[in-house]
């Protein structure tokens with residue numbers, strides 16, 4: 001058997017007639033950049049997340065960048081986030097000229113350790129950016145409380161958390177601004193690059209729309225230095241179709257995750273994902289933590305030999321990337337992040353994965369640990 005890490009073709013095959021039709025509509029109306037299909041999606045997505053505004057953009061990275069921009073974060077400011085994330089979270093901080101300040105993760109949830117944030121807050125801190133990693137909300141209510149006490153903003157990096165919830169509210173509605181990526185492999189994926197920003201704040205929403213579209217208030221008049229961060233019409237149309245299936249797809253991921261966890265919980269020296277009781281985990285990734293790096297690597301090799309693809313998210317933490325050497329962090333600064341980088345493995349998980357495939361992965365991993 002060959003188990004892919006993700007198979008986007010299966011998803012397309014299931015809904016191809018609807019997708020083909022809406023793409024044809026976009027082409028027929030030549031609404032390629034922004035336009036009615038993007039606006040429709042923005043309306044659907046803002047209702048889905050439960051916020052007043054959704055601003056469609058061309059990537060999750062752009063969403064994070066614009067969010068910091070409209071909060072007037074810039075030179076001399078500090079933004080707190082974790083080094084255990086996709087590097088884009090930190091790019092955005094660099095794009096506006098601010099300094100990333102890292103806080104280690106909680107070893108159970110892999111999201112920012114709220115107890116370690118306070119000691120990193122200075123008079124330069126402007127924003128806390130929790131990352132809802134692997135599809136589980138960070139402890140956002142406590143982060144927002146801490147931020148309010150210190151007059152800081154909170155931007156959620158919800159790139160991996162479309163449909164995830166905390167206390168019954170959707171990620172992206174829990175703080176000042178929510179940022180989403182619709183990169184094809186995300187739980188809600190476009191047919192290319194796309195992203196979105198969600199907020200309840202009218203002024204921020206206006207600013208976000210303004211900067212997204214070349215800072216144009218009237219045709220040909222630009223009042224600030226702007227960006228072309230608009231969403232494509234085809235992406236808006238495709239996402240509007242796919243959004244209708246998101247809850248079902250997230251549920252299917254959750255069922256696979258539950259089957260995995262049920263099977264693996266009896267194995268020694270292996271840590272299964274921990275779900276916070278007040279959170280809805282949508283399993284963008286399913287992570288196992290092994291006892292050390294050698295075991296992780298040898299399990300990975302074994303799975304490859306058995307035809308099972310796996311992933312590493314993320315093997316080199318951001319504070320140890322060459323690009324951020326100038327920040328002066330070193331190995332040992334964030335032990336939990338470094339442990340996850342060395343000892344974690346991501347197993348195949350996608351809604352269309354069959355029970356037979358899941359069982360095969362389970363069987364092979366059990367076999368590995370029996371040897």
Ligand SMILES: *Cc1c(COP(=O)(O)O)cnc(C)c1O
Pocket residue numbers: 059060061062085086088089131157159160180181182183193194195
């Ligand atoms: C995917 C991702 C991003 C970046 O999104 P793009 O659409 O690829 O630019 C940012 N943060 C996290 C946590 C991500 O997973």
